[in-house]
Amino acid sequence: MINQVSEIQSIRSLKLVVKFLTISIFTLFCNSDVNATSIEKVEHTENSGHESHKEEKFQPGKMIMEHIADAHDWHLWGEGQESVTIPLPVILYTESKGLTTFISSKFEHGHASFEGFSLNEEGTVIWEDESNEEAIYDLSISKNVLQLFIGVIFLMFIVIRMARHYGKRVGKSPKGGYHLIEPLILFIRDDIAKPSIGGKTDRFMPLLLTIFFFIFTLNLFGLIPIFPGGANVTGNIAITMVLAVIVFVTVNIHGNKYYWKHIFLPDVPVWMYIIIIPIELLGVFLRPFVLMLRLFANITAGHIIILGFFSLIFIFGAMKPGLGYAVSPLSVAFTVFMSVLELLVAFLQAFVFTLLSAIYIGMATEEHH
Amino acid sequence: MSLLNTILEATDLAAAYSKMGAAIGAGLAAIGAGLGIGRIGGSAMESIARQPESLGDIRANMIVAAALVEGAVFFAIVVCLLILFL
Numbered sequence: 328m329i330n331q332v333s334e335i336q337s338i339r340s341l342k343l344v345v346k347f348l349t350i351s352i353f354t355l356f357c358n359s360d361v362n363a364t365s366i367e368k369v370e371h372t373e374n375s376g377h378e379s380h381k382e383e384k385f386q387p388g389k390m391i392m393e394h395i396a397d398a399h400d401w402h403l404w405g406e407g408q409e410s411v412t413i414p415l416p417v418i419l420y421t422e423s424k425g426l427t428t429f430i431s432s433k434f435e436h437g438h439a440s441f442e443g444f445s446l447n448e449e450g451t452v453i454w455e456d457e458s459n460e461e462a463i464y465d466l467s468i469s470k471n472v473l474q475l476f477i478g479v480i481f482l483m484f485i486v487i488r489m490a491r492h493y494g495k496r497v498g499k500s501p502k503g504g505y506h507l508i509e510p511l512i513l514f515i516r517d518d519i520a521k522p523s524i525g526g527k528t529d530r531f532m533p534l535l536l537t538i539f540f541f542i543f544t545l546n547l548f549g550l551i552p553i554f555p556g557g558a559n560v561t562g563n564i565a566i567t568m569v570l571a572v573i574v575f576v577t578v579n580i581h582g583n584k585y586y587w588k589h590i591f592l593p594d595v596p597v598w599m600y601i602i603i604i605p606i607e608l609l610g611v612f613l614r615p616f617v618l619m620l621r622l623f624a625n626i627t628a629g630h631i632i633i634l635g636f637f638s639l640i641f642i643f644g645a646m647k648p649g650l651g652y653a654v655s656p657l658s659v660a661f662t663v664f665m666s667v668l669e670l671l672v673a674f675l676q677a678f679v680f681t682l683l684s685a686i687y688i689g690m691a692t693e694e695h696h
Numbered sequence: 697m698s699l700l701n702t703i704l705e706a707t708d709l710a711a712a713y714s715k716m717g718a719a720i721g722a723g724l725a726a727i728g729a730g731l732g733i734g735r736i737g738g739s740a741m742e743s744i745a746r747q748p749e750s751l752g753d754i755r756a757n758m759i760v761a762a763a764l765v766e767g768a769v770f771f772a773i774v775v776c777l778l779i780l781f782l
Binding site: 518617620621623624625628675676678679682 | 756759760763764766767770771773774
């Protein structure tokens with residue numbers, strides 16, 4: 328009997344997950360002009376100091392950054408001139424030209440310019456006429472946005488079918504593959520949400536489930552080497568920022584008066600107010616900021632390590648072809664080990680993000696003891 | 697100090713030294729992570745040995761604490777990355 332009730336509540340939570348997913352997609356679409364390409368810088372100025380016997384020396388820094396960063400096309404395989412890529416639509420808004428849309432193959436990998444726009448070295452769209460100071464709002468479907476859509480559509484497919492499946496079999500156990508996901512959902516409700524939030528867990532379960540499955544699914548998609556996976560979505564600081572902002576907004580909207588009292592009128596002697604209140608206020612902003620940074624850094628660092636092990640093969644191969652072959656079993660073994668670790672990290676980071684969000688929400692909504 | 701400044705300005709080594717600083721910072725961050733998570737793991741092992749039936753609780757809390765310590769370490773890593781690439 329109790330299992331029936333809990334299952335029905337899980338189904339309702341699952342249906343509300345869809346609403347939060349739609350909101351996440353829209354917020355991310357508007358934020359896509361803030362991308363991680365502004366953080367990286369191409370390393371070839373330093374590498375050109377080495378003695379280069381060939382024309383194109385292998386530049387591991389550049390290769391790693393290309394795989395980590397966002398781009399206007401999806402690179403499948405190949406190098407340089409014979410690289411096979413999927414071109415993606417470029418959508419730009421400027422005050423003078425309005426909304427401009429075209430396919431990114433017009434840029435010809437950065438060599439050509441189109442309608443006054445061109446790509447700079449880092450992959451950002453700039454004016455061809457460099458003196459133009461007008462702002463370009465980049466709303467394109469870039470690699471990360473497309474990966475986001477793929478991941479979210481996959482997740483919604485599973486979740487909506489699951490909700491319908493449970494609805495048709497009230498009181499009975501589910502069939503087949505749903506046995507994989509049900510323990511996860513119950514784990515989040517019983518071991519993460521209930522101990523932290525207490526009485527009001529069902530109100531926040533849709534948000535926590537969304538956060539967990541969103542991060543977990545997109546982390547896993549980032550580990551798949553080839554299309555339709557492989558874009559480093561959760562390693563994009565804009566996306567983790569949106570997740571952190573959602574948690575920040577939820578915590579502060581649902582903060583009851585004891586929460587605000589803790590911050591502004593704490594239970595200490597009056598002369599300590601001047602010390603405690605700035606620290607508490609800083610904490611309000613710092614906690615979601617650290618959430619954002621933790622997820623971003625973990626996932627990006629994992630990808631950089633895996634790519635670094637792969638680039639060992641090419642670095643040794645550039646010295647002597649035989650060395651490249653010799654080091655490749657070792658490199659592949661290390662990469663497999665790191666990928667297994669990354670699987671663990673994918674789950675763990677989703678778990679920690681959800682756990683900390685639940686703890687912060689619990690702190691905001693707890694009753695006076 | 698002024699000798700250091702003169703050398704840096706004359707030979708344009710400032711960029712190289714900043715990268716060295718970033719690399720040393722990343723190494724120190726790794727030491728911090730190792731120490732922190734090592735202590736967490738160690739005390740977790742001891743408490744499991746004292747009370748084997750609380751294995752599940754201790755394991756979950758150990759992982760949470762390790763993730764929080766790693767969060768602080770990644771602060772340092774991100775600062776080093778910013779030095780290298782900005």
